Amino acid sequence: MIRLEKRPQPSRLWTAAAPLIAVVLTMLVGGIMFAALGKPPVEAIRTIFWDPLFNPQFAAYSRPQLLVKAGPLILIAIGLSLGFRAGIWNIGAEGQYIMGAVIGAGAGLALYPSESVLIFPMMVLAGALGGWAWAMIPAILKTRFGTNEILVSLMLVYVAESILASVSSGLLRNPEGMGFPGSRNLRQWEAASNQELIAGTGMHWGVVAAFIAVILAYVLLARHIQGFNIRLSGEAPRAARFSGVNPARIVILCLGIAGALAGLAGLFEVTGPAGQISIDFNSGYGFTAIIVAFLGRLHPVGILLAGLLMALTYIGGELAQLMLGVPGASIQLFQGMLLFFLLGVDVFTNYRIRIGQGVAA
Amino acid sequence: MDLSSISPILLIASIMISATPILLAAIGEMVVERAGVLNLGVEGMMITGAVVGFAVAINTGQPALGFAAAALAAALLSLSFGFLTQVLLSNQVATGLGLTLVGLGLSSLIGKPYEGMKTPTLPKLDLGPLSDLPVLGRMLFSHDIMVYLSLVLVAAVWAFLKYTRAGLILRAVGESHDAAHALGYKVVRVRMAAIFFGGACAGLGGAYLSLVRVPQWTEGMTAGAGWIALAIVVFASWRAERVLIGAYLFGGVTVLQLNLQAAGAAVPVALLSASPYLMTILVLVAISARGTHGAPASLGQPFHAIQ
Numbered sequence: 001m002i003r004l005e006k007r008p009q010p011s012r013l014w015t016a017a018a019p020l021i022a023v024v025l026t027m028l029v030g031g032i033m034f035a036a037l038g039k040p041p042v043e044a045i046r047t048i049f050w051d052p053l054f055n056p057q058f059a060a061y062s063r064p065q066l067l068v069k070a071g072p073l074i075l076i077a078i079g080l081s082l083g084f085r086a087g088i089w090n091i092g093a094e095g096q097y098i099m100g101a102v103i104g105a106g107a108g109l110a111l112y113p114s115e116s117v118l119i120f121p122m123m124v125l126a127g128a129l130g131g132w133a134w135a136m137i138p139a140i141l142k143t144r145f146g147t148n149e150i151l152v153s154l155m156l157v158y159v160a161e162s163i164l165a166s167v168s169s170g171l172l173r174n175p176e177g178m179g180f181p182g183s184r185n186l187r188q189w190e191a192a193s194n195q196e197l198i199a200g201t202g203m204h205w206g207v208v209a210a211f212i213a214v215i216l217a218y219v220l221l222a223r224h225i226q227g228f229n230i231r232l233s234g235e236a237p238r239a240a241r242f243s244g245v246n247p248a249r250i251v252i253l254c255l256g257i258a259g260a261l262a263g264l265a266g267l268f269e270v271t272g273p274a275g276q277i278s279i280d281f282n283s284g285y286g287f288t289a290i291i292v293a294f295l296g297r298l299h300p301v302g303i304l305l306a307g308l309l310m311a312l313t314y315i316g317g318e319l320a321q322l323m324l325g326v327p328g329a330s331i332q333l334f335q336g337m338l339l340f341f342l343l344g345v346d347v348f349t350n351y352r353i354r355i356g357q358g359v360a361a
Numbered sequence: 362m363d364l365s366s367i368s369p370i371l372l373i374a375s376i377m378i379s380a381t382p383i384l385l386a387a388i389g390e391m392v393v394e395r396a397g398v399l400n401l402g403v404e405g406m407m408i409t410g411a412v413v414g415f416a417v418a419i420n421t422g423q424p425a426l427g428f429a430a431a432a433l434a435a436a437l438l439s440l441s442f443g444f445l446t447q448v449l450l451s452n453q454v455a456t457g458l459g460l461t462l463v464g465l466g467l468s469s470l471i472g473k474p475y476e477g478m479k480t481p482t483l484p485k486l487d488l489g490p491l492s493d494l495p496v497l498g499r500m501l502f503s504h505d506i507m508v509y510l511s512l513v514l515v516a517a518v519w520a521f522l523k524y525t526r527a528g529l530i531l532r533a534v535g536e537s538h539d540a541a542h543a544l545g546y547k548v549v550r551v552r553m554a555a556i557f558f559g560g561a562c563a564g565l566g567g568a569y570l571s572l573v574r575v576p577q578w579t580e581g582m583t584a585g586a587g588w589i590a591l592a593i594v595v596f597a598s599w600r601a602e603r604v605l606i607g608a609y610l611f612g613g614v615t616v617l618q619l620n621l622q623a624a625g626a627a628v629p630v631a632l633l634s635a636s637p638y639l640m641t642i643l644v645l646v647a648i649s650a651r652g653t654h655g656a657p658a659s660l661g662q663p664f665h666a667i668q
Contacts, residue, residue, distance in 0.1 A: 004450065146649045147646050151588060151642075152642050154588050155585070155592070156642070162632075162634045163631055290462075291459075294455060333470055336465070340456075340460075343451040
């Protein structure tokens with residue numbers, strides 16, 4: 001008979017090994033899935049995980065894309081991980097991402113066509129504020145009324161989407177765009193564009209911000225009292241309250257940081273890779289970032305690696321779509337499975353498997 | 362704006378149609394939560410039900426088979442959630458989210474070839490003299506069978522939880538899994554059954570969307586209906602009869618805003634299309650401001666039996 005025995009502390013070995021095993025399992029099951037779809041499984045997996053980086057034909061194009069896709073994922077996931085550690089479930093990052101982009105782009109476009117160097121920094125600030133404000137709605141409702149932040153933050157994604165649809169064909173529509181929905185192209189407006197910083201690397205300000213966020217989050221969690229309070233609130237809520245941690249402040253702090261970072265990610269995207277506010281501007285980074293946060297074990301360095309891996313599946317997925325005709329949705333399924341396998345394998349992190357009739361504990 | 366173009370008879374009839382998918386998903390989730398499990402994957406199970414039901418209905422020409430397949434597919438999917446949370450003791454919130462992401466991916470993968478197709482839909486039931494009643498006939502008694510089945514299901518769940526021994530055991534498991542375990546009830550088995558039932562209901566709700574309400578398959582077509590179902594369970598304070606009220610209320614808001622949009626009301630379209638979600642938030646706030654409201658005591662807690 002197989003029993004689970006709770007470990008006194010999560011196993012460090014398994015904490016590190018579980019994501020790797022989850023990736024391998026996903027590759028195996030994904031391969032079976034591709035075979036079932038009538039695609040060559042080994043080739044499909046290689047196209048997704050290997051070709052974007054090392055294939056001489058595609059690598060030149062896809063390597064820079066790695067940072068372009070990983071930047072927003074890491075930025076959002078870092079913010080989410082703080083909340084997840086404290087037991088605060090913000091799953092509406094997608095909405096905060098949209099609102100950051102809308103507010104930031106709106107603030108910039110209000111001053112079009114000024115060429116002041118202050119425009120871009122001002123937009124960055126406005127983007128962070130937009131995401132922050134959107135996250136403050138579930139935060140304040142939770143602290144004031146005890147409303148469930150999971151449902152509120154998620155509902156606000158749909159509200160943000162309808163705001164996005166409204167402004168892209170109304171308030172922010174390009175007056176010279178012949179009536180087509182969508183804002184001015186921000187990449188063609190020097191003062192507001194988020195340029196590639198080092199040519200051919202995909203490095204833009206959003207990626208820089210992501211790296212800074214990783215470092216700051218690491219310092220916060222490892223060295224700062226607020227980081228300790230966040231961890232304590234999640235691992236031992238009662239102990240946290242006895243030691244004088246104000247739960248409402250933790251909620252405001254965690255949701256605020258997550259919202260601001262998601263807003264930043266949205267702004268860097270709209271001024272850079274996306275270029276303009278349009279109805280289908282958002283592409284699900286806010287949800288994929290949830291997977292990144294868990295895959296990275298809610299640890300800043302882990303999230304950095306997980307963000308790169310998840311970016312790889314995006315690029316590889318596109319490549320597989322192009323080369324092998326693999327349906328685009330299979331990548332989404334792939335990413336979902338990854339989270340599922342990780343959560344399953346994690347049983348080994350928290351429990352020991354005992355086989356046979358042990359002595360009753 | 363021309364409000365007279367909105368006919369009250371058709372309005373109430375369409376509220377019943379638009380409430381049914383949420384009602385089905387919410388009543389299933391309520392049973393799951395009464396057993397102490399928080400399954401946030403309703404949206405994923407619903408959309409899986411929507412696509413499987415649609416595909417089966419098209420391939421067989423039988424909408425009824427579509428519904429059956431949808432219930433089965435979503436229930437099987439929910440068992441993966443059950444296995445992870447009940448056997449491997451994973452975090453219920455994270456696993457539920459994962460279930461939603463898997464469901465969304467799986468559904469768009471399955472649904473790709475079916476985009477833009479038309480499906481046979483359920484016939485309106487002919488209830489004889491009832492359907493011929495002057496006003497009420499059109500309003501209440503000329504729907505398809507799933508509308509009435511969903512109402513029967515609510516009544517059955519209500520009676521099951523209130524009057525049967527099995528219902529009592531399910532509630533005991535949800536209130537205190539340790540006490541229920543000590544009494545010799547199989548906590549994990551009860552919860553698995555509840556999760557399976559919840560999955561089947563969500564699948565039916567999804568199939569109702571793609572086979573009757575819309576009726577078409579488009580990617581991401583549930584558009585948060587599963588999450589609204591979760592909110593309705595909170596709104597309903599985990600009681601079957603209030604789930605019914607909640608679902609019809611939300612059905613009402615959805616239909617009303619669509620009608621207002623069509624009538625060209627002087628309200629921004631963005632506000633109207635966001636109104637079901639804003640309404641959900643408002644209701645959640647109003648409910649939570651009242652304080653404790655009957656959530657099962659073991660809701661969301663992992664259960665690990667020490668032999």
